[in-house]
Amino acid sequence: MDAKEVKTHVTNIEKAVKEKLPPTVLIDILNSLRTGVTATEQLLRDTKVGMAVNKLRMNSDRSVSDLAKEIVAKWKRDVHTKTKPSGSSSHDGKKERMVTVSPSRTPPKPSGKRPADLATRSRKTDNVNWQCTGEATRDNCLGIIYDALALGCDASSDALLSLAKSIESITFTNYKKTDAAYKRRMQVLFLNLKSKDNNLRNRVVSGEITPARLSTMESSEMASAQRRQADEKLMEENMRTAMMAKSEKSISDQLTCGKCGQKKVSYTQAQTRSADEPMTTFCTCEICSHRWKFS
Numbered sequence: 001m002d003a004k005e006v007k008t009h010v011t012n013i014e015k016a017v018k019e020k021l022p023p024t025v026l027i028d029i030l031n032s033l034r035t036g037v038t039a040t041e042q043l044l045r046d047t048k049v050g051m052a053v054n055k056l057r058m059n060s061d062r063s064v065s066d067l068a069k070e071i072v073a074k075w076k077r078d079v080h081t082k083t084k085p086s087g088s089s090s091h092d093g094k095k096e097r098m099v100t101v102s103p104s105r106t107p108p109k110p111s112g113k114r115p116a117d118l119a120t121r122s123r124k125t126d127n128v129n130w131q132c133t134g135e136a137t138r139d140n141c142l143g144i145i146y147d148a149l150a151l152g153c154d155a156s157s158d159a160l161l162s163l164a165k166s167i168e169s170i171t172f173t174n175y176k177k178t179d180a181a182y183k184r185r186m187q188v189l190f191l192n193l194k195s196k197d198n199n200l201r202n203r204v205v206s207g208e209i210t211p212a213r214l215s216t217m218e219s220s221e222m223a224s225a226q227r228r229q230a231d232e233k234l235m236e237e238n239m240r241t242a243m244m245a246k247s248e249k250s251i252s253d254q255l256t257c258g259k260c261g262q263k264k265v266s267y268t269q270a271q272t273r274s275a276d277e278p279m280t281t282f283c284t285c286e287i288c289s290h291r292w293k294f295s
């Protein structure tokens, strides 16, 4: 089945869990996922089906949890058999290596400005000479890139101006003239660099992303670089937990079963929602099989 269909199943799983529909509903969905999906990391991540099914491993209904475990194990195998030579991560690595315009990775000198001034920092407050390309359109684009880099940033104005110059000049070289496509690209760079959410500016200012690398990035890549990194880590972690759950299940004598009062409780932990929320601990009483969770 395609990603869209998988996503529909994910939505149905969430609905079934939320509305406490009978286990048969989940079992139906899981069965069609089991036969219909050959897992890739990308599919699991993009559709969030990996996380959805992973959560069901702890479902209170035994048939649901067993089926979910079976599927997670199968997907783990799917992902593993598709290992890497032409995988996307090595491709990215190659791109990175080809970019040899590497200014030092040491962060640029601080500006010496007060935090309050950083919040309104721009080419005007820094009084930099941004009109230096000899062409008004290019100057304006260089100027807005400077503004995007400078806002809230504590690097020296020399460092920021030189970065803005590199970014504009590479873009101009790519488009060869200041046409609509060039302007659109500069606008995209401006918006993404300025955005507080994606941390792109910090990565560019620190030298982690070079102007050359930046010039080849899709806007989706710029916007989500941060978030995707977190998602990937979470997926990996969940996959690992799924694999290890059986053998690495720990038994604690610190936890007390709420049903029978015994202190023989096994538990596993997983990140069930997003990467920046606390882990959830799933407990099973070894004596009476009562299950619960907390985070």
Ligand SMILES: [Zn+2]
Residues within 6 Å of the ligand: 257, 258, 259, 260, 261, 262, 285, 286, 287, 288, 289, 290
């Ligand atoms: Zn118990």
